[in-house]
Amino acid sequence: MRATFADFTIDPPRFGNGTARYERCRPDRDRLAIGAGGRVELDFALDDGELPEQLTLTLIARVSPLGESLGCAPIDITVNGHAVIEQFTVPGGARPREVAFAVPGEALVAGTNTLCVRGCAEARGLLWLYRVTVEPSRICARIHLMTEEQPAEAAVCVYRTEWRAPGSAEWRPAPRLLVHLDRGEGSLPARLAWRGQDGAEASIGFQPAMTEFYGHRRAADGTLTEYRGALEGRSALRDSALEEVMHRFRTEEGGAAGGGRHLRQELRLLIEDGGPPVERVIWGDPSGHSGTVSLLAAEPGPEAEVTDLVTRVRAHSEFTDAGEVAENLLHDSWHKWLGHGGRAWLEFTLRRPIAVGHYVLTSANDVPGRDPRDWTLKGSNDGEHWVDLDTRVEESFAHRHQPRGFTFPAHTAYGRYRLEITRNAGEDHVQLSQVRFFTSAPIRGASSATTSGPARHRPDTTAPRCRPPRSRSRRRSCPGPSSSGGPIWRSTARPSCGWPTTRT
Structure with a gap:
């Protein structure tokens, strides 16, 4: 049961x-x-x-x-x-x-x-x-044993998940969910909601010890589904490859009346649901404490980008006569690559092996049904033996010429990278406007506020400052901050989908 x-x-x-x-x-x-x-x-x-x-x-x-x-x-x-x-x-x-x-x-x-x-x-x-x-x-x-071996507040919780349409009896497998939220308060979240950079939202409630959850998810296109998951295990932070993409912030605390601030506990945050990075998180615990965090994506520094090291790009097919070829993916222009069928592959050869840990895909100018929906990024050094590096499913692009970034742990340098698109959004062709590679993920900042008292929290201003977006004459920038060059923390007022509705 x-x-x-x-x-x-x-x-x-x-x-x-x-x-x-x-x-x-x-x-x-x-x-x-x-x-x-x-x-x-x-x-x-x-x-x-x-x-x-x-x-x-x-x-x-x-x-x-x-x-x-x-x-x-x-x-x-x-x-x-x-x-x-x-x-x-x-x-x-x-x-x-x-x-x-x-x-x-x-x-x-x-x-x-x-x-x-x-x-x-x-x-x-x-x-x-x-x-x-x-x-x-x-x-x-089993859960108590797991808890003794690896307390939830000191580990990344890994969930096997499912979703189904409202009124349907069939649950379908969904991407695994990874969760870690620690503010140094010694309590586990009972409720959690988040919003991705593509506008998709989820809101869930946990059982004690975070062993299972149930809630709802709204995709970027507005489709609503029930969402549930069961704990598969907990991975120690010190042993987890996801430590590299964990968001860590030193925070400051100050009174609401504008009093002096002082350093507070470290905020550690990781939510990976198989979609794009999150931009807003809301949580609450059984004691009534709650809070929000808004993440602001910044453009990766120029020293992190390695797209210029690509010497060759091949595709399963391309429209040569129309000029919609794979080579366009590397150039700074509005041109695109267009291939036959709903499945495709793109292979990039680099001048030397590089450990890529972040990549950006940009949608093309028209026909959203041609956008990639499911894909796997693979790495190889001989062109014959490929290693799966990052798999995404049920992805979507909210608008045309939209760049979306994806991060994964980078441990091995490869001289070839292959993007295998296994499904598009429904049309007979597949297309992209640009592909970019980076060695590291974008810097992120946060702003949080709790309802447990009058104190306000924000990241320590000693955190790195964001870079202004790169101009169109170089490469398209990732969705991110304004060009003010100010601190990378700021509050946002984007709506969340709220807590789950009653289920019987």
């Missing part, structure tokens, strides 16, 4: 793989307040062939205070009328607590099962319930 959960930290509450109902309870900001005698019930289904020996029930909750003293809000928990625990009191404190209970297999039935969390009649205070999760114990055991 997949985990069943009720998440009351968002409005409206979100339910996964089950439905919920409650009485004598009321939503209270980012939680559900359960009073004396109140109850919340969560229904979930089990098939005959998947009745487990045991389930694990996890609550994230807190007892409301009574003035300056701790409140008292004991609860009873049952599954199908079988008592799991009685008169249990969540340990007091200023922050929500995560508590787990074992649900024995004899309490479970094939078909619909009902979990009930009921506040005792003698309660003095409220139980603030943030999240309820029911999942197989073997998954919990």
Whole structure:
């Protein structure tokens, strides 16, 4: 079975793989307040062939205070009328607590099962319930072991993902998702939303320990899909090749009234969803802390570009009579390369082996249906044995002559690079206006703000400053900052797609 959960930290509450109902309870900001005698019930289904020996029930909750003293809000928990625990009191404190209970297999039935969390009649205070999760114990055991070996806040979380159209019963495989967000606060995100440079947006909510997520994704063309994922593993930062593309910022903190600033913890951020780099991230944790970060792409420095080292470019086909040949991809002009069919390949030979870690593809002047949609960049030193370096799927270009950059870890120098386009956007031809190669990714800056207090955060001004865009007479610039040459941090007001809607 997949985990069943009720998440009351968002409005409206979100339910996964089950439905919920409650009485004598009321939503209270980012939680559900359960009073004396109140109850919340969560229904979930089990098939005959998947009745487990045991389930694990996890609550994230807190007892409301009574003035300056701790409140008292004991609860009873049952599954199908079988008592799991009685008169249990969540340990007091200023922050929500995560508590787990074992649900024995004899309490479970094939078909619909009902979990009930009921506040005792003698309660003095409220139980603030943030999240309820029911999942197989073997998954919990594996995740707890993974957590002990590699804490989430010190690792890159790797998720196997799927998406489906609203109303459809079929989930389709989606690109893997890599997530790391650490602000030195010792808490994991419960909610995460981001926007890519192409305008695509995603918004998800995590289960405890970030073991699974569910949410929605809106593609650059406006197509909305449900989006879910399961944790495959955690990779230590010190061992991860993605350390090279991790965004790291020293931040400053200052009062809202304009007081002095002081250095704060390092901000580390990585979100890779198989699409273009992100430009805006929003997050929240179970304690109510939340924040936003806006990333500003800058043009890679001239010392990083190696396109001029390309001595030859070949293509599977080209329109020679029309002048739409592969050689145009290397020149500073509005001309393009156009090839037959929805699949194609381009092969670039360099003057000497170079470790490329970033490349830019620019859409052509017309017919969006000819744009590449899926492709793989490969490297070789003999032209016969090729190594996959970077694979992209379901990509799109929002407008004509749009440059889009893609970054991957660069460890090996190759003398040949091959772009294999395995699918275009639907037409009978494929085209590009320009291809550029770099040894490193663009510099990025950020601006963030949290709602946990009046402090404002921004990157340390000792960070590198962005370069002005390169003029058209040299090469097209990546989407990025203005030519002011100012600090690379700034706030933006681009909309996000918001938190996921209720699911039943």
